[in-house]
Amino acid sequence: MHIVTVAEMRELEAQADRQYGLSSPILMENAGKSAADIFMAHLLPHHSMNGLEVLFLIGPGNNGGDGLVMARHLQEAGAFINLYYWKEQRLRIRDKDIAEPEVAKTLDEAIKSADYIIDSLLGTGRSRPLSEDMRALLKRVQQERKSRAELRIVAIDLPTGLNADTGAVDPGALHADMTITLACPKQGFFFFPGRDYLGDVYIGDIGLPADLERDLPTEMLTTNLVHSLLPERRLNSNKGTFGKVMIFGGSLPYPGSIFLAGSAAARVGAGLITLAVTEQMLPIYASSLHEATFAILPDEQAGSFERAKALIAHLEGYRALLIGPGLGQSPTTREVILQVLEHLRALPEEKRPRLVVDADGLNNLSAMEHWWTLLPENTVITPHPGEMGRLAATKVSGGDISRLDLAREKAKEWKVILALKGACTIIAHPEGQARINLLANPALATAGTGDVLAGMVTGFLAQGVQPFDAASASVYLHVLASTFVSQELGHAGLLASDLLPQIPKAINRAAVNAPSYPD
Numbered sequence: 329m330h331i332v333t334v335a336e337m338r339e340l341e342a343q344a345d346r347q348y349g350l351s352s353p354i355l356m357e358n359a360g361k362s363a364a365d366i367f368m369a370h371l372l373p374h375h376s377m378n379g380l381e382v383l384f385l386i387g388p389g390n391n392g393g394d395g396l397v398m399a400r401h402l403q404e405a406g407a408f409i410n411l412y413y414w415k416e417q418r419l420r421i422r423d424k425d426i427a428e429p430e431v432a433k434t435l436d437e438a439i440k441s442a443d444y445i446i447d448s449l450l451g452t453g454r455s456r457p458l459s460e461d462m463r464a465l466l467k468r469v470q471q472e473r474k475s476r477a478e479l480r481i482v483a484i485d486l487p488t489g490l491n492a493d494t495g496a497v498d499p500g501a502l503h504a505d506m507t508i509t510l511a512c513p514k515q516g517f518f519f520f521p522g523r524d525y526l527g528d529v530y531i532g533d534i535g536l537p538a539d540l541e542r543d544l545p546t547e548m549l550t551t552n553l554v555h556s557l558l559p560e561r562r563l564n565s566n567k568g569t570f571g572k573v574m575i576f577g578g579s580l581p582y583p584g585s586i587f588l589a590g591s592a593a594a595r596v597g598a599g600l601i602t603l604a605v606t607e608q609m610l611p612i613y614a615s616s617l618h619e620a621t622f623a624i625l626p627d628e629q630a631g632s633f634e635r636a637k638a639l640i641a642h643l644e645g646y647r648a649l650l651i652g653p654g655l656g657q658s659p660t661t662r663e664v665i666l667q668v669l670e671h672l673r674a675l676p677e678e679k680r681p682r683l684v685v686d687a688d689g690l691n692n693l694s695a696m697e698h699w700w701t702l703l704p705e706n707t708v709i710t711p712h713p714g715e716m717g718r719l720a721a722t723k724v725s726g727g728d729i730s731r732l733d734l735a736r737e738k739a740k741e742w743k744v745i746l747a748l749k750g751a752c753t754i755i756a757h758p759e760g761q762a763r764i765n766l767l768a769n770p771a772l773a774t775a776g777t778g779d780v781l782a783g784m785v786t787g788f789l790a791q792g793v794q795p796f797d798a799a800s801a802s803v804y805l806h807v808l809a810s811t812f813v814s815q816e817l818g819h820a821g822l823l824a825s826d827l828l829p830q831i832p833k834a835i836n837r838a839a840v841n842a843p844s845y846p847d
């Protein structure tokens with residue numbers, strides 16, 4: 329499912345017309361019909377279409393046109409339809425025009441009695457700040473929603489006042505409970521503050537042929553996409569089939585990180601997990617991660633050469649290496665990283681473990697000149713905004729649109745697969761493609777969840793998944809796993825380790841390729 333800017337959406341529509349004769353009125357019919365279908369499929373459980381009271385706010389452009397088509401379908405299905413034409417200030421209550429002096433009062437009554445209010449005022453064609461009278465109308469609707477929890481606001485294509493390209497919002501923008509977007513999700517949905525205005529997002533099919541979208545550079549992570557990225561689990565397999573993961577990390581102030589990363593790598597299905605730690609750290613892990621094996625490294629005093637040599641000696645036969653969780657930032661550690669990277673760069677592609685760098689791996693890198701020239705090809709890096717800021721020597725936004733250009737630009741400049749973490753994580757490929765996760769869950773904003781993500785990516789790499797795909801699948805499944813935790817705990821109080829048992833369930837949700845047994 330591709331993400332579009334307004335210009336890309338217009339181009340898609342123009343091509344649909346030119347190449348397939350899908351004119352604007354045809355697309356609008358499809359849009360209104362699919363919006364009606366999605367609406368009816370997601371009514372609140374105590375609602376039925378019969379006698380449902382729906383107020384449509386109709387705008388002057390095609391977004392209003394979509395609303396009118398949708399209204400016709402809902403009316404045919406039994407709903408009572410009220411239409412307010414904003415530009416003309418015309419009100420129709422159940423097919424009757426209201427005389428001018430009564431409009432304001434009757435509109436207010438219609439707002440008060442509506443079960444649903446449909447926002448089809450403005451969509452991708454908004455070209456200037458909302459006018460004061462439109463803001464006043466939306467404010468009235470918002471106020472009603474606040475005072476009546478059962479009222480539902482549904483935005484068609486996008487909530488009026490949201491900038492479809494950037495996610496910026498007009499002060500009058502409406503908070504929807506549900507957004508039914510048409511054809512493709514809009515780029516502004518993935519950035520803040522816009523993301524907070526969408527409610528549940530559904531995508532209406534308007535009949536655009538899929539091949540028109542093929543060359544768009546940005547994709548949304550979906551279950552279907554992730555399904556197609558997951559490694560095969562053949563019946564005739566053994567632990568060697570699913571690859572060995574080495575994790576270099578874990579130092580005294582941060583013992584937990586490598587446990588979380590190692591467990592996550594196993595939870596996505598890697599065959600064997602090895603933790604490269606000093607003997608001093610061993611008792612901590614030996615008693616908590618029974619399934620791991622260990623590469624015992626000499627301690628700091630032994631010097632970087634001895635430590636790097638020991639790690640490199642253990643790397644033979646490993647398909648993926650994660651550097652970073654809880655690693656610390658001593659000068660010796662930095663030296664070890666340099667030597668390991670040099671070793672990896674010298675290996676032929678087929679013998680080289682795929683590399684992921686996270687956390688202190690990234691902090692150590694950012695202290696080195698032109699650090700990106702030290703990485704082997706196809707390296708995945710997974711910075712949070714703070715780490716990204718250090719790597720790029722710039723301030724990085726937590727959620728606004730500037731993240732997308734930055735991620736794209738830096739993935740290209742650094743020749744890495746870059747997962748820029750945050751509420752809607754972006755995965756950028758050096759050749760310009762990007763994938764973005766719409767799923768967000770504030771429960772994940774707690775220490776250690778990044779270690780889990782890095783471990784997942786490494787575990788998928790060990791199973792032969794391509795780096796861009798491994799990062800994409802992990803980002804999606806990581807948030808999906810968190811939503812399973814949140815079903816019980818809500819949106820706070822998650823421990824990073826709570827995610828671990830949910831990871832296989834998230835994978836199972838995405839993988840419809842479970843073996844089928846005879847009855």
Ligand SMILES: NC(=O)C1=CN([C@@H]2O[C@H](COP(=O)(O)OP(=O)(O)OC[C@H]3O[C@@H](n4cnc5c(N)ncnc54)[C@H](OP(=O)(O)O)[C@@H]3O)[C@@H](O)[C@H]2O)[C@@H](O)CC1
Binds near residue numbers: 341353355389394486
């Ligand atoms: N084209 C297609 O094939 C398909 C289109 N689709 C649908 O169409 C939508 C895009 O349609 P659109 O381009 O007509 O834009 P839309 O958002 O309705 O608004 C434009 C109107 O609003 C006005 N206006 C602008 N700013 C304003 C403001 N601040 N305050 C007040 N008025 C303002 C502007 O008039 P102006 O005054 O600038 O002349 C113009 O009249 C898209 O989101 C989707 O829902 C889908 O069905 C798929 C097929």
Ligand SMILES: Nc1ncnc2c1ncn2[C@@H]1O[C@H](COP(=O)(O)OP(=O)(O)O)[C@@H](O)[C@H]1O
Binds near residue numbers: 767768769774775
């Ligand atoms: N609101 C949110 N919605 C979705 N994911 C989030 C949210 N907040 C944090 N995350 C995710 O949680 C993880 C936090 O990682 P990070 O900041 O590196 O934590 P740590 O280093 O403590 O493990 C990242 O994968 C990030 O994308």
Ligand SMILES: [K+]
Binds near residue numbers: 447448449451484486
């Ligand atoms: K709208």
